Every structure is written in structure tokens, then in C-alpha cells.
Amino acid sequence: MSIEVTINGRTLKGERGQTILQVAEENGIKIPTLCTHHKLIPNGACRVCVVDVGKADRLEAACTTPISKRLVVQTNNERVMESRRVVVQLILDNLAIDPDKLEKDGENILLDLASELGLKVEKGKLLSEPRKRIPEDSRNPIIIREPDKCILCGRCVNACNDFRQYGVLNYEGRGYDTEVTSGFGQELLMSGCASCGECIEVCPTGAFRPLEIEKVQEEIETVIE
Ligand code: SF4
Ligand code: FES
Known part of the structure; x- marks a missing residue:
């Protein structure tokens, strides 16, 4: 009906x-x-x-x-737009790296949102004190994780828990210190990750990305030699 x-x-x-x-x-x-x-x-x-x-x-x-x-x-209306501006500005203010680096497949979801909402983004310069940098996790055989690119949208956590039901990715910390972690703070390799790749597909900023095929080949050749 x-x-x-x-x-x-x-x-x-x-x-x-x-x-x-x-x-x-x-x-x-x-x-x-x-x-x-x-x-x-x-x-x-x-x-x-x-x-x-x-x-x-x-x-x-x-x-x-x-x-x-x-x-x-x-x-x-103005009430709606103001609320969205606050949300997106908070994400921008909490970035650990330049927003220009959050491009995936030729799109930058955060800069597009900021521009739609009329927010001024000073590229090449962070707007406020960034959160602490977190090193890249590249020991998983097919997935590279760059936590500094995370804008805490939650898609990967949703995909890993509700969609795939692996429960590997989760939030840790609160407020300003919230992070997405794997296996409660372990590297992806040790976290029980099944390497399904859903996080790569859903992440809008490239915080999860596939290991380049050339690197995989290089590693296979090293093992064979
Ligand atoms: S999908 Fe990407 S940006 Fe969103 S919470 Fe996960 S890692 Fe962060
Ligand atoms: S709450 Fe609706 S898109 Fe995130």
C-alpha cells in the first residue's frame, strides 16, 4: 500500500x-x-x-x-544545513592527514560534502590539532590499512559485523580518541580477518585498500627463490 x-x-x-x-x-x-x-x-x-x-x-x-x-x-532548510555543517566540520577538524589524501576511485567524499555545504577547507593545512598518527598496517596478505585516512564513517564496521558477521573490526576509545581497530587492537593479520575485502569495497576514503598485484607477485617470487 x-x-x-x-x-x-x-x-x-x-x-x-x-x-x-x-x-x-x-x-x-x-x-x-x-x-x-x-x-x-x-x-x-x-x-x-x-x-x-x-x-x-x-x-x-x-x-x-x-x-x-x-x-x-x-x-x-537552514536548521538541517547547519546540523550537517557541524558534523562535517567535526570530521575535518579531527583529521590526522590532509583531506586531499582521502581520494578513492577519483572521488573525495569529504571534500565533496564540504563543498556542498559551503565549508571552507584550507587544503594542505589542517584546521586544528590533528589526532595522533597511526602507522599503516600492511602485513595482511591482501589488505593494506591506513588508519590515518579513516573518517569514522563506520561503513567497514557495519560490513564486518552486520553484513559479513566476522566481528573483526570495531570501535575503540571514545569521542576525540575513537578509532576503528581490528581484533581489539591487533594487526589485521593476527585479528582473525578472513580477508573478504568488504572493508575495501565500502570504505569511502581508501583507508582499506588492496595490496597492489605487483607487490603480491614480488613477494611470491621472493618466497620461491
Ligand atoms: S569505512 Fe573507512 S573511513 Fe569508514 S570507518 Fe571504516 S576505515 Fe574509517
Ligand atoms: S546517518 Fe544517514 S547517511 Fe549516515
Whole structure:
């Protein structure tokens, strides 16, 4: 049974169980997202997709909020935009490396979001005290992990736990010191990682990437010799 909702003044139809984000996307209304990925069940972690549904005390995450009868949604009023700006600015402020380095497959999700929201990013210069640098983990046979590229979107944790149910990747620490860790602080190699590669696929910043094939060949040749 279809449900009628109003998004940005347009009367639209959606199906029971669909989220605000799904109905908006089906109708060409863009809502920015960060923690969602088409393979994963949204968990509302990043708050980039917040929308105004007329509640005085809070905004709702469009990716997890189901549509309901007579729902009225604003996706881009000032309240919404300000909330998104705060979220993205916090990520920028907490980076350990230059945001230019977070490119994956020719896209830089963080800089794109910042630009959409009108945030000024001083490239080549961090905006505030960076969090501590964490060394690259490259001992896994196929996955290289660069924790400094992590923007804590949570996609890899979602993929490893809810999608694959391996439970290798998790959060550690709180607030400013939160990190994604493997096997409760061990290298990927020792963490029980099955090398499924889901983290590589879902990570938007290249914090997980595949070992280059040339390196694998080099290592095989070294072992053979
Ligand atoms: S490693 Fe990548 S996918 Fe995982 S939380 Fe960080 S940015 Fe997101
Ligand atoms: S995209 Fe909806 S909370 Fe992250």
C-alpha cells in the first residue's frame, strides 16, 4: 500500500517500509549521505543525512527513518544545513592527514560534502590539532590499512559485523580518541580477518585498500627463490 508524504513541498508516494532517503532518491531529491552504502543496512551513524520532520527537539536521519502517513519533510532548510555543517566540520577538524589524501576511485567524499555545504577547507593545512598518527598496517596478505585516512564513517564496521558477521573490526576509545581497530587492537593479520575485502569495497576514503598485484607477485617470487 502506498503512502503519501511531502518532501520539500512536493507530494510524493512511497511504499510502507521505505525510508525518507529512498523516497527522496526515487524522486530526484538529493540528500547527502556518508555512512550508507548500497550493500549495508543503514544504521544512522554519521548524521550527515539529517532532515527536518517538524520535531522541535530533533532532526531525523533520512537513511533510517521510515516514511509515515502525512509526513512533512524538509531536506535543506537552514536548521538541517547547519546540523550537517557541524558534523562535517567535526570530521575535518579531527583529521590526522590532509583531506586531499582521502581520494578513492577519483572521488573525495569529504571534500565533496564540504563543498556542498559551503565549508571552507584550507587544503594542505589542517584546521586544528590533528589526532595522533597511526602507522599503516600492511602485513595482511591482501589488505593494506591506513588508519590515518579513516573518517569514522563506520561503513567497514557495519560490513564486518552486520553484513559479513566476522566481528573483526570495531570501535575503540571514545569521542576525540575513537578509532576503528581490528581484533581489539591487533594487526589485521593476527585479528582473525578472513580477508573478504568488504572493508575495501565500502570504505569511502581508501583507508582499506588492496595490496597492489605487483607487490603480491614480488613477494611470491621472493618466497620461491
Ligand atoms: S576505515 Fe573507512 S569505512 Fe571504516 S570507518 Fe574509517 S573511513 Fe569508514
Ligand atoms: S547517511 Fe544517514 S546517518 Fe549516515
